[in-house]
Amino acid sequence: MNRTLTLLSALGAGLMTAAGTAQTATPPAAPAAQQAPVAPQAVPAKIALISFEQAVFATNEGQRAVEDVKKKYEPKKAQIDALAQEVDTLKKQNAAAPATTTDEQRAAQLRAIDSKEKVLNRDAEDASQAYQADLQEAYGKVAQKVNVTMRTYVAQGGFTLLLDVSGQQSPVMWATPNTDVTQAVIDAYNTSSGVAAPPPAAPSAARPRATTPRPPTTTPRQ
Template structure:
């Protein structure tokens, strides 16, 4: 977690920073696993019989997988469950952060009036509470990331099955994921965006799809850079 902004400025730097609170949102969940898809229609393992010739021409599609996953019914439910589970912890951290800020404000306002003993006691309290809050925030973020990983493995595996079937049935030779800003796609017409079609197909067929976790060896997990303060 990146450090939060400075709360006050009149005491040593090591006591000035409280780590930012974890936030539950689709982008956070999806950021734990970024799919770079290149789906070849009709592709078969080497030992399989040759696939029937596909249609002439080149049919290319683009999809925003992050949006697709979390706009499915399964994705919306998973996100709601995640919020239900972690929102109490988030509220606790907000309360504790406000408590630290109040003590820091007391220290700052009493810089010229409080006794040395009182200032030292406040400093120890700030230090202890800040360290505990940062430690607990880190632990909560690790738990959140683990839950996110489970969601992405389950829903991502099903989503890939849907995309492969859709692409094969519709004769696509290439489907690119344009969710990530680093995707080297300069322009793509809305007419080749299959995101909505994939969401609809997923919702209709997800219940019958086997759970196939995404292979992290084939598509290494990649964490997006945190937003700047």
């Protein structure tokens, strides 16, 4: 304990000595001359609108990212659909059971239905959460790159203000059509990314249904 205090005292004395030496060797700097504040200047307004979320998903790379996530979960979706069909069949069988079915048999059928339905709900919820997490991760990766193209486009176009109208609560009530640069940014990003357009989608009847959740509404900032 005493040794520790001795070391701390010696260290403190050394720091004070060094500080004193530095103050003696280095004269105080002269105060910097204050600069007059720069008055803000009004510039002609040139406003543009963009639906950033839609732009990200509408790019060739965004469409490909969504399809990759959907394909990843197609086996799980088929499994959940099969279990849902099994539960539905059991319910119909229970409802159509003959009058000779005993109460014990009906109770056993209901327990089996309840058990499978719980598994179905749990699997569906887990798969939905995992799907949304993967989709938002894919969205974020593309959004960061589209954000760079968007900023470059509006800077080169001389715009002074860019408003994102993706959200449902957008304050923009009306604007002339030529102020919307969404498609222009999509085209610019597709050109710069070099990602080819995805092939036409197959008819919906031949594809498993999947709901695409909305991505985060915050536009990435750099």
